[in-house]
Amino acid sequence: MLAAMAIPPTSRSEQGKPPAREAGDACPGALRLHLADDGALARVRLPGGLLTVRQAHALADAAETLGDGGLDLTSRGNVQLRGLAAGCGAELGGRLRAAGLLPSDRHDRVRNVAASPLCGLDGRGAGADVQAWARALDALLCADTPRHPDDNQPQLTDLSGRFLFGLDDGRGDIAALAPDVTLIATADGHAALCFAATGPALHVSAGDAPRAALLAAAEFLAVLDKSGIHAWRIRELAPELRPSADRLAARLTASGIAAAPLPRFEPPHGAPPEPGVLTAPDGGRSLSVAAPLGRLTAAQWRLLAGSAARDELRVTPWRGIVLPGTAEDHLPRLAAAGLVTSADSPWHGAGACAGRPACAKSLADVRADAAACLTPARTGGPRPLPVYWSGCARRCGHPADGDWVDVLATGDGYRVTVRGETTTVTSPASPDLAGAVATARTPIR
Structure with a gap:
């Protein structure tokens, strides 16, 4: 049965005011495993989404030998391994260290760095090498040394496992995710540094950009320390408590970094990469x-690792993989293996949480229900809106912003919501759910 009614939007605004963070951050890592119904879960951070071919094979080996044989891509451009035995942490850690995927045990969970995955591949952006920024920022994070017992100053390891650094090459794809600290390449060869991808911003040199981002995170921790507030992310602070550009400029200046205000700065907002062939100005393909x-x-x-023409794979925050320099003749083989290689694919723009039986909190097998709803490939017409299936109201991994269709399991069926309008489907096995999702995904002309 279908019933249409208007309710408050269920993406960002339903969450209301930011949550009070009294408990510790339980975000999983490569060393701190999360126990789920299908076994332990490990989250392997990939700053900038960057992987070598050897590292990619090491993750596949770990997934098969220690886990359930699958690899989940996250909305931060990281990789998760599921179905791990509870006692495999030491062996997993050893494998990751040997592959260079765990350069610092202490900083494992704070290495959350998203970077524009198409940088240098399609001629767009402002020309900055944000992958180089990602490597430099990660090295600086991991080099943060333990504080002296008598030093009460906050340390970078105090950051939440959810705190996100964003490195945008000027196209606006990463800025649209509203990271906690954002560097955006500018046309003059510099970078705009801002909190939560909003103004005001500071103008810093490209060479100083990674260190400036690290100091911005330190300023956030200083605000928490001074106020006594427990928060995991910038947006959880009331506007009047958020780190100010003036305070950050003073911190940068004291560290030898020139910073000028950009009071009229408006961050760009660009679209994520679409599946298919990328063409560089010189004709090169990726x-x-x-x-x-x-x-x-x-x-x-x-x-994918075997198809990489260079010793590099880039995992994107949109659960994709970019293969720099790989020619289009690999595309048919990747499509035949079940990968999404075209924006016309019914799987493009569709996502889902783990659902049953992997998660005890899930009210449905959302992945199976989502797969049953996906219609044949488009043959024209407007691009459908992104859609995300969630097994419970936590909506783990849902899109960060923008218009998207929220398909939420209720225990009796699903609620399909877009732009505040909801359709309730009480029989998920019927064609009603597929029809409701397809209707909700139709863009407004």
Whole structure:
């Protein structure tokens, strides 16, 4: 049965005011595993989404040997391994260290760095090498030394596992995610540094950009320390408590970084990469593919690693993988393996949380229900809105912003919501759910 009614939007605004963070941050990492219904879960941070071919094979081996054989891509451009045995932490940590995927045990969970995945591949952006920024920022994070017992100053390891650094090459894809600290390349060869991708911003040199981002995170921690407030992210602070550009400029100046205010700065907002062939101004080719519902088998992952023309894979915050320099003749083989290689694919723009049986909190097998709803490939017409299936009201991994269709399991069916309008479907096995989702995904002309 279908019933239409207007309710408050369920993406960002339903969450209301930011939550009070009295408990500790339980965000999983490569060393701190999360126990789920299908076994332990490990989240491997990939700053900038960057992987070598050897590292990609190491993750596939770990997934097959220690986990359930699958790899989940996250909305931060990281990788999760599921179905791990509870006692495999030491072996997993050893494998990751040997592959260079765990350069610092102390900083494992704070290495959250998203970077424009198409930088240098399609001629767009302001020309900055944000992948180099990502490597430099990660090195600076991991070099943060333990404080002296008598030193009460906050340390970077005090950051939440959810705190996000964003490095945008000027196209606006990463800025649209509203990271906690954002560097945006500017046309003059510099960078705009801002909190939560909003103004006011500071103008810093490209060479100083990674260190400036680190100092911005330190300023956030100083605000928490001074106020006594527990918060994991910038947006959880009331506007009057958020770090100010003036205070950050003073911190940068004291550290030898020249910073000028950009009071009229408006961050760009660009679209994420679409699957398919990318063409550089010089005619060079690269490939962009996506993981169906964000999950890959070890065989699919190895196929991607084997297709990499350079010793580099870039995992995107939109659950995709970019292969720099890889020619388009690899695309049919990737498509035949079940990867999303075209924006016309019914799997493009569709995502889902783990759902049953992996998660005890889930009220439905959302991945199976989502797969049953996906219609054949488009043959024209407007691009459907992104859609995300969630097994419970936590909506783990849902899109950060923008218009998207929220398909929420209720225990009796699903609620399908877009722009504040909801359709309730009480029989998920019927065609009603597929029809409600398809209707909700139709853009407003």
